[in-house]
Every structure is written in C-alpha cells, then in structure tokens.
Amino acid sequence: MADTRVINLAKTLVNYSTKVKPGDKVAVIGKAIAEPLLLELQREVLRAGGHPHMLVRLEGSQYIAYTESSEEQLKYVSPMQKMVIEDFDVMIQLFSDCNTKSLSNIDPALQQLTAQAQAELFKTYMQRSASGDLRWVLSMFPTTGYAQDAEMSLEELQAYVYSTTYSDSDDPVAEWNRIHTEQQELVDWLKGKKQVVVKGPNVDLTLSIEGRPFINSDGSNNMPSGEIFTSPVEDSINGWIKFTYPAILRGREVSGIEIQLKDGRVEKATAVKNEDFLHAMLNTDEGASGVGEFAIGTNKRINRFIKNILFDEKIGGTIHMAFGAGFPECNSKNVSAIHWDMICDMRDGGTIHVDDELFYDSGEFKK
Amino acid sequence: MTDPRIDNLARIMVTYSLKVKPGERVAVMGSTLAAPLMLACQRELLRAGAFPDLIPSLPASQHLLLTESSAEQLDDVSPLQRTIIENYDAMIRIASLANTRHLSGVDPVRQRQRMKALSPLSKIRFSRGARGDLRWVITLFPTSAYAQDAEMSLEAFEDYVYHATFADSDDPIAAWQSIHDEQQRYVDWLKSKTHVHVKGPNADLKLSIAGRTFKNSDGDRNMPSGEIFTGPVEDSVEGWISFQYPAIYLGHEVEDIRLEFRGGKLVKATAGKNQDFLNSIIHTDAGARYLGEFAMGTNRNIDRFIKNILFDEKIGGTIHVALGRGYPETGSKNESAIHWDMICDMHNGGEIYVDDELIYRSGSFLI
Numbered sequence: 001m002a003d004t005r006v007i008n009l010a011k012t013l014v015n016y017s018t019k020v021k022p023g024d025k026v027a028v029i030g031k032a033i034a035e036p037l038l039l040e041l042q043r044e045v046l047r048a049g050g051h052p053h054m055l056v057r058l059e060g061s062q063y064i065a066y067t068e069s070s071e072e073q074l075k076y077v078s079p080m081q082k083m084v085i086e087d088f089d090v091m092i093q094l095f096s097d098c099n100t101k102s103l104s105n106i107d108p109a110l111q112q113l114t115a116q117a118q119a120e121l122f123k124t125y126m127q128r129s130a131s132g133d134l135r136w137v138l139s140m141f142p143t144t145g146y147a148q149d150a151e152m153s154l155e156e157l158q159a160y161v162y163s164t165t166y167s168d169s170d171d172p173v174a175e176w177n178r179i180h181t182e183q184q185e186l187v188d189w190l191k192g193k194k195q196v197v198v199k200g201p202n203v204d205l206t207l208s209i210e211g212r213p214f215i216n217s218d219g220s221n222n223m224p225s226g227e228i229f230t231s232p233v234e235d236s237i238n239g240w241i242k243f244t245y246p247a248i249l250r251g252r253e254v255s256g257i258e259i260q261l262k263d264g265r266v267e268k269a270t271a272v273k274n275e276d277f278l279h280a281m282l283n284t285d286e287g288a289s290g291v292g293e294f295a296i297g298t299n300k301r302i303n304r305f306i307k308n309i310l311f312d313e314k315i316g317g318t319i320h321m322a323f324g325a326g327f328p329e330c331n332s333k334n335v336s337a338i339h340w341d342m343i344c345d346m347r348d349g350g351t352i353h354v355d356d357e358l359f360y361d362s363g364e365f366k367k
Numbered sequence: 368m369t370d371p372r373i374d375n376l377a378r379i380m381v382t383y384s385l386k387v388k389p390g391e392r393v394a395v396m397g398s399t400l401a402a403p404l405m406l407a408c409q410r411e412l413l414r415a416g417a418f419p420d421l422i423p424s425l426p427a428s429q430h431l432l433l434t435e436s437s438a439e440q441l442d443d444v445s446p447l448q449r450t451i452i453e454n455y456d457a458m459i460r461i462a463s464l465a466n467t468r469h470l471s472g473v474d475p476v477r478q479r480q481r482m483k484a485l486s487p488l489s490k491i492r493f494s495r496g497a498r499g500d501l502r503w504v505i506t507l508f509p510t511s512a513y514a515q516d517a518e519m520s521l522e523a524f525e526d527y528v529y530h531a532t533f534a535d536s537d538d539p540i541a542a543w544q545s546i547h548d549e550q551q552r553y554v555d556w557l558k559s560k561t562h563v564h565v566k567g568p569n570a571d572l573k574l575s576i577a578g579r580t581f582k583n584s585d586g587d588r589n590m591p592s593g594e595i596f597t598g599p600v601e602d603s604v605e606g607w608i609s610f611q612y613p614a615i616y617l618g619h620e621v622e623d624i625r626l627e628f629r630g631g632k633l634v635k636a637t638a639g640k641n642q643d644f645l646n647s648i649i650h651t652d653a654g655a656r657y658l659g660e661f662a663m664g665t666n667r668n669i670d671r672f673i674k675n676i677l678f679d680e681k682i683g684g685t686i687h688v689a690l691g692r693g694y695p696e697t698g699s700k701n702e703s704a705i706h707w708d709m710i711c712d713m714h715n716g717g718e719i720y721v722d723d724e725l726i727y728r729s730g731s732f733l734i
Contacts (some may be wrong), residue, residue, distance in 0.1 A: 025446075032399040035425050042428060046435040051443045056423045058402045061409060068413035076418045079392075079454065080447045087446065 002036050005162035008172050009139065009223070010040035012165065014048055016173045017137040017220050018090045022049030027084045029055045030094035034141035041092060050090070055080075059098045066106045074110060075117035085125050091136040095310060100145045104251055130329065139165070139223040140310060150306035157306075164224040164301045164311060180218035183228055183298060187214045189367050193354050196232070196294070198319065200350030202244055205261070207294060208236035212330050217295075217314075226299025226314040231332030235264040237291050241321065243342040245305045245312065247278075253307075254278045257342060265289055266323070282323060287336030292326030295319065296352075296360065297343075309341050317347040317363025369403050372529040375539050376506065376590070377407035379532065381415055383540045384504040384587050385457045389416025394451045396422045397461030401508035408459055420451070426465035433473045433481060441477060442484045452488050458501065462677065463508040467516055471618065497696070506532070506590040507677055517673035524673075531591040531668045531678055547585035550595050550665060554581045556734050560721050563599075563661070565686065567717030569611060572628070574661060575603035579698040584681075593666025593681040598699020601657050602631035608688065611712040612672045612679065616705070619644045620674075624709060626690075631657055633690070649690065654703030659693030662686065663719075663727070664710075676708055684714045684730025 014020045028041045038054060045052035065074070084091065103111070115122075128134035140146065140161055147157035162168045166175040194210040212230045219225040238261055246255040256272025266289040271278045282289045300316035313320045325339040326332020344350075352360035359367055381387050395408045405421050412419035433441075451458065470478065495501035507513065507528060514524035529535040533542040561577040579597045586592040609625040623639030633656040638645045649655050667683040680687050692706040693699020711717075719727035726734045 032402060032423060032425070035399070035427075038425060039427055039431060042425075042431055043435055046432070046437075046440060049437070049440075051440060051445075053445055053447055054425060054428055056399060056425060058399070058406060058421060058423055060402075060406055061421055064406060064409050064413070068410050070413075070416070073413055073416075073418060078418070078420050079450050080420060083446055083450060 002040055003158075005158075005167040006036050007040050008167040008169075009162065009165055010037060010044045012167065012172045012176065012219070013041065013092050013137055013139055013223055014044040014050075016176050017139075017223055018092060018135045020045055020048040020050040020090055024048075024050040024089040025053065025087065026050045026090040026092065027053050027055055027088050028092045029057070030141060031057050031059055031096040031098065031143075033059065033098055033143055034094050034096035037094060037096075037141045053084075053088075055084070060102070063102050063106070066103065066110050071113065074113045077117055077121060082121060085121050085128070085134070088134065091134060093136065093138050095138070095140040095146070095308070096143060097145050098143055100149055101251060108250070126328075135220075137219075137221055137223055138310060140308070146306070146308060149308065150304075152306070160304075160306070161224075164299060164314075166224075166301070176219045179226060179298075180216065183216045183218055183226075186365060186367065187216045187228055190214045190228075190230075190354065195353075195355050197353040198239075198241075198350070199353075200346055201348055202242040202344050202346075203240065203319075203350060205237065205239035205241055207238075207291075208233040209294075210236075212332075215327070215329060222310060222314075224299055224302065224311065224314060226302065226316065227295050227297045227320075229293055229295030229327070229330070231292055231326035231330035231334065232294045233264075234290055234326075234332075234334050237261045237264045241344055244345040245318075245343045246273075246307070247340060247342040248307060248309065249277075249281055249338070249340045252277050259342075261291070264291060281338060281340060284324070284338050285336050287334045288324050288338050288340075290323070290334045290336070291321055292324050292332055292334045292336065292339055293320070293322035293341070295321070298365075305343075312343055313341050315343065318343050318345050319350075319352075320344065369407060370525075372525075372534040373403050374407050374411075375534040376529065376532055377404060377411045379534065379539050379543065379586070380459055380504050380506060380590055381408065381411040381417075383543050384590055385459070385502050387412060387415040387417045387457060391417045391456035392420070392454065393417045393457045393459065394420045394422055394455050395459045395461070396424070397508060398426045398463040398465060399423045400426060400465055400510050401461045401463035404461055404463075404506075404508045417457075420455075422451075426469075430469050430473065433470065433477050436477075438480070441480050444484055444488060449488060452492050452495070452501070455501065458503040460503065460505045461508050462505065462513075462675075463510055464512050465510060467512045468618065502587075504588055504590055505677065507675065513673070513675060516675065517671075519673070527671075527673070528678075531666060531681075533591075533668065543586045546593055546665070547583065550583045550585055550593075553595055553663075553732060553734065554583045556726075557581045557595075557597075557721065562720075562722050564720040564723075565606075565608070565717070566720065567713060568715055569711050569713070569717060570606070570608040570686075572604065572606040572608045574605070574658070575600040576661075577603075580696070582694070582697055589677060589681075591666055591669060591678060591681060593669065593683065594662050594664045594687075596660055596662030596694070596697065598693035598697040598701065599658050599661045600631075601699075601701050604628040604631045604658050607635075608711055610709040612685075612710045613674070614707065614709040615674060615676070616644075616648060616707045621645050626709075628658070633657070648705060648707060651691075651705050652703050654701050655691050655705050655707075657690070657701050657703075658688050659691050659699055659701040659703065659706060660687070660689035660697075660708070662688070672710075679710055680708050682710065685710050685712055686717075686719075687711065 324336035347363040627635035691703035
C-alpha cells in the first residue's frame with residue numbers, strides 16, 4: 001500500500017481540484033519517478049468513473065530531444081499531445097523531475113523554437129481552460145531534485161509537500177473547502193474597490209485595481225495553493241519594492257532585487273546578484289517591464305522558501321508581483337513572453353490599505 | 368553512458384528491422400523498466416530523421432486497470448492508442464514486465480472483456496501491418512522477472528539477450544544481414560517443393576507444403592529472430608512428434624508432450640505433466656487440432672530454453688510446430704483462437720527430407 005499522504009493527494013487532485021466526473025477523459029502526466037502518485041491517480045480517476053490516460057515521461061528524454069533533433073523535429077507537435085489539449089476534459093500534471101537543472105546547458109533558442117511550434121496549441125489550451133472545457137491542475141511529486149533545491153532531505157521535502165497540500169490531514173478536501181470559503185470572503189470584499197497602498201519595511205507602493213477582479217486560487221489549478229491575485233491597472237503602479245527572496249527564472253537566480261516603478265513601468269532595477277540577467281529579462285519585450293500580477297500568499301503551511309514557485313508564491317504572509325504577462329480573466333492588458341514572479345515578505349510590519357481601509361497587517365488579513 | 372549493447376539493440380531495430388525513414392512517426396512502447404532502451408531508441412529515431420513518441424507504461428498500471436475498472440471502463444479504448452495504430456508508420460514494442468505473473472490473480476472474464484474491447488484495434492494493426500503501412504518489431508528488455516523465468520542472474524540474462532540479438536557483436540547489422548542471406552537461401556530452395564518428412568528420435572512426421580510459402584524471419588519483426596516458417600497443408604500431416612521442452616500457454620507449462628496426427632487431425636495427445644490443460648486447449652475449437660505452423664529455428668546464439676517464446680522458438684537446431692491459427696502470408700488456411708508453439712530438438716540425429724532429399728541433419732542444414 002502506498003503512503004496514505006500520496007493517496008490523499010491523489011484524492012484531492014481528482015475529487016477536489018478537477019472534480020472528475022464519469023466519462024471524463026483524463027490525462028495524467030508525470031515522470032516515471034512519480035509512479036506511486038501516478039498509480040493512485042489512475043485508481044482515483046477510475047473510481048470517479050473517468051478514463052485515465054497515463055502519460056508517463058522518462059527522465060532524460062527532453063535532453064535527448066533537444067540535443068539530437070533537427071529544427072523540423074524540434075517543431076514537431078505529436079498528434080497525441082494535440083489530442084489531449086483539444087479533446088480531453090481534465091489534465092493532471094505533476095512536477096516530478098529527478099534533476100531540475102537537466103536543461104541548463106541547452107541553447108535557449110532551441111527551447112524557444114519548441115515553444116513557438118506549440119504556440120497554437122497553447123492558445124487552444126488557454127481558451128479551453130478559460131471556458132471550463134479543460135480543467136487542469138498542477139502539483140508536485142517530491143523528488144531528490146526538488147529536495148536539493150530546497151536544501152532539505154527527501155524525507156523533509158515529502159513532509160513539506162504533503163503538509164502544504166493538506167495531504168497529511170484527516171480530511172484534505174474539507175481543508176481546501178475551508179480555504180476556498182475564507183479566500184472567497186476576501187475576494188468578494190475586494191469587488192468594486194479601487195486603490196491599493198502597500199507599505200512596510202520592504203515596500204512603499206500604490207496601485208489601482210479598478211475594474212480588475214481578484215481571483216480565488218483555492219487549489220483548483222495549483223496544488224498546493226493559497227493566494228488571491230489580480231492584474232493591476234497597467235499605468236497605475238508607483239513606488240518602490242524590495243523582493244526579500246531570490247527571484248528565479250529559467251533556472252537562473254537573482255537575489256537582492258529592488259525595483260522602482262513609475263506609472264507602471266520599471267524605472268530602476270537593481271540586484272545584489274545577477275543584475276545583468278535581471279536587466280536582460282526586463283528588456284525581453286515591451287510588456288516585460290510592466291506589471292502583470294499583484295497577489296497575496298495565504299498558505300500558512302508554506303513557511304519557507306524552497307526555490308519552487310508553485311510553493312513559494314503562496315507563502316502565508318507574503319505578497320508577490322509578476323513582471324510581464326498578466327491574466328486575461330483579470331482584464332490585464334499587459335502582454336509579454338515572460339511572467340516573472342517576485343516575492344516580498346510582509347510579516348515584519350507590512351500593511352495593505354484598500355480605499356483607505358486597513359486590509360492587511362504583518363501577514364494577517366484585517367477584513 | 369548506457370551499456371553499448373543497448374545502443375546497438377536500438378540501432379538494429381531502427382535501421383535494420385524497421386528501416387525508419389525521415390519524417391516517419393514511430394511509437395516506442397514498453398514499461399518504465401525499459402527506460403534505457405526506450406531512450407536509446409528515441410536517440411536513434413531522431414538520428415534517422417523520424418518523429419519518435421515514447422509511450423512508457425507503469426508496471427503496475429495494467430493490473431490496476433483490470434481490477435479497478437467498471438465494465439464500461441474496461442470497454443474504453445484510448446483515443447491516443449487508436450491514433451498510433453491508425454496513423455503511425457512504425458512501432459517498437461519492448462517486452463519489459465516487472466513480473467511475468469502479475470495478472471495470475473485477475474478474473475479471466477475481465478481479461479477477456481479487455482481483450483475483446485481491444486480487438487478492433489488489433490484488427491487494424493494486423494491489416495495495416497499486412498499492407499506494410501504499419502511496420503512493427505517486438506523485442507525484450509532484460510528484467511529480473513524474465514531472468515527468474517530463465518533461471519539465471521539478471522547479468523547472465525542480459526548477456527544472453529544481447530548475444531541472441533547480436534547486440535554484443537562489432538557489427539550487429541552485418542550479422543543480421545548474413546542471417547537474412549543464409550535463410551533466404553533455404554527459403555528460395557524450398558520454393559515449390561511439396562513433401563516434408565521429419566525423422567529421428569523425436570519425430571516421424573510427414574506433411575505437405577505444396578503451394579505454401581516459407582517465410583524468412585530475419586529480425587524484421589522479432590528481435591531476436593532466426594527461423595523460417597510456413598503453414599503446412601492442413602489435412603496432410605501424418606505421424607507423430609514429441610517435444611523436449613515444456614510447452615507454455617497462458618502461463619501454464621505442459622511437459623513431455625507427444626502428438627499424433629492422421630489426415631492432418633490431431634488424434635492423440637499425451638503429456639507427462641498437465642495433461643488436463645493440454646486436453647482443454649486442444650478442444651478450444653476445431654482448428655486447435657490442426658497445425659498452423661511448421662518452422663525451423665536457426666539462431667545459434669539462442670542455445671537454451673528460457674521460457675520465453677520470442678527466444679525459445681528460434682533455438683538453433685530445433686523445429687517447432689504450432690497447433691491452431693496459421694499465418695495467411697504462408698498460405699495457411701487454419702483458423703483458431705489459439706496458436707500454441709511447441710519445440711522439438713533435432714540435435715540428436717533428427718533429419719528432414721524434402722521431396723526425398725535429405726536437407727537437414729542433427730540441427731544443421733545440408734543445402
């Protein structure tokens with residue numbers, strides 16, 4: 001029998017996050033190392049009456065594809081991949097790399113080529129996701145690769161992953177329902193509000209959320225989750241923010257980032273480490289030096305930085321902003337090839353005022 | 368770096384067995400235990416200019432599907448699998464079980480239902496295969512399970528597999544080419560011959576091959592291969608034959624079988640062990656009591672019985688016959704739900720006369 005926490009996580013993903021119904025075509029995607037969780041997902045999908053399709057990937061296969069392929073082969077989109085995106089009802093995807101740096105030495109241009117070839121398919125994915133025709137969730141199976149990034153033993157990372165997803169509790173689905181309700185109250189309260197002022201030792205920022213709904217990230221698409229997010233009015237952001245955790249993009253880490261914004265544009269960006277990379281990324285395109293997201297992490301069980309954004313952006317008591325692409329469902333108009341999340345700690349006296357009312361203080365909501 | 372023999376085996380299948388051409392879509396199927404060989408196949412396929420799709424499956428997935436599925440779920444055929452069978456150009460199937468007895472405890476009724484659901488796909492596979500639209504090759508990746516059946520250590524079994532496939536030789540493709548050439552000589556010589564008489568300590572059997580074609584099994588569909596086979600004229604088989612190796616069917620072993628034929632029909636069948644099982648199988652249907660295949664194994668690197676028919680039927684110096692279904696491409700008209708290969712040793716004075724000419728003695732061709 002599998003670890004009961006693995007069984008619980010599978011149940012949460014199938015019955016809570018994606019709510020698999022009888023007859024649903026469900027793609028379950030992960031690396032071979034995620035076998036224990038993949039098998040429990042297959043079982044839970046079958047028990048929910050769905051048709052599980054186990055799309056197992058081999059560690060090392062992507063590296064071979066990048067190093068051995070011609071341009072034409074890199075641009076090839078498998079008909080099976082197309083079928084999943086175009087016809088399936090549910091997609092459950094697991095971060096399950098044995099080595100998170102396996103593609104570090106691959107020419108980014110090659111990765112760009114693949115991304116371009118899949119752009120059309122990605123559009124279909126976004127459309128079907130927005131219309132609710134394709135429900136998807138992203139989660140993690142703890143591996144030594146992620147444990148190493150987190151500077152933990154595998155056992156410690158397992159405990160962390162299963163704690164933050166509530167897989168170690170008696171009734172994980174009840175916990176997630178509770179989180180959904182709590183966050184929904186916040187999202188409802190924020191409806192129709194306009195002005196946000198963020199202040200504290202690491203930040204002094206004003207921004208407008210007029211006409212920009214907050215989304216309740218309650219574990220439907222990310223497991224774990226625990227954040228509320230929106231895309232602020234593009235030209236409304238002014239002030240200064242210091243990101244207290246390293247920001248990671250494409251495997252590169254930039255630490256000690258401070259950014260000054262004027263009318264929604266980056267005016268000055270400095271970093272203690274890898275400042276060149278920071279500047280290069282913010283110059284990717286027009287939208288890369290604009291803001292696509294403003295969000296508040298709420299998951300109190302996510303309490304340390306593990307260099308994995310699926311977890312880190314939800315650290316309870318932090319806010320994060322993303323430079324680059326915004327969310328259409330939040331009416332964002334910022335378009336970019338990048339979406340780079342950066343996290344700022346608020347627990348040490350940070351406050352958020354919304355339309356002059358105190359909304360949040362030192363990591364706690366006041367509404 | 369992987370075992371160079373694994374790279375060789377991949378190269379043999381891609382360039383010799385399937386002769387993959389640029390632009391072809393090729394699926395590679397096996398369990399995750401076969402990851403090293405699957406990855407080697409991916410690399411060779413990319414180098415051949417093809418578009419590879421790796422389809423690894425989890426060793427425990429099949430048992431889970433058969434035990435957890437509802438009747439409706441058992442009947443569901445994956446559209447992804449259908450896409451491969453209907454549209455792909457070639458398929459590499461890698462036998463790579465973690466446990467050769469994993470389905471022993473599964474209700475046979477459910478197994479039959481699953482097989483029935485998949486039979487339309489099998490039909491398409493056979494018809495596209497016969498037309499040459501879907502080329503396929505099957506091989507084996509050495510696992511502990513097969514080593515255990517073979518009563519060998521895994522290391523010794525690996526040596527056996529890579530020796531039998533010539534993957535351990537300097538130029539495996541030249542080795543297979545020479546097997547092809549040698550067997551082609553026999554097949555050409557046998558063209559339009561009519562009478563076969565097998566004589567020796569283990570057989571006195573006459574059969575007609577008038578109008579029947581011998582096929583050169585040279586490694587294009589089975590890797591390893593090394594046999595020539597035909598379907599005898601159904602009502603022509605007269606005499607007796609005994610089998611020195613256990614005959615295995617559906618996981619059952621029957622030892623010391625002796626069969627006697629008159630007018631093509633099996634009139635007496637005895638066994639030293641599991642007589643009841645032998646009786647039940649030969650009464651499956653009318654065709655189960657006629658021969659569908661007569662063949663000679665030629666692979667000198669296959670020199671011991673390992674309880675795996677992909678290898679055993681090619682033991683150099685043996686012949687085998689199969690009760691039940693014949694191969695239409697040989698001219699066989701015998702139809703049956705079964706096809707049961709049984710192997711007879713010829714090393715010890717066995718002789719084959721064709722149209723009264725001695726062509727084979729004690730395991731060696733004389734032509």
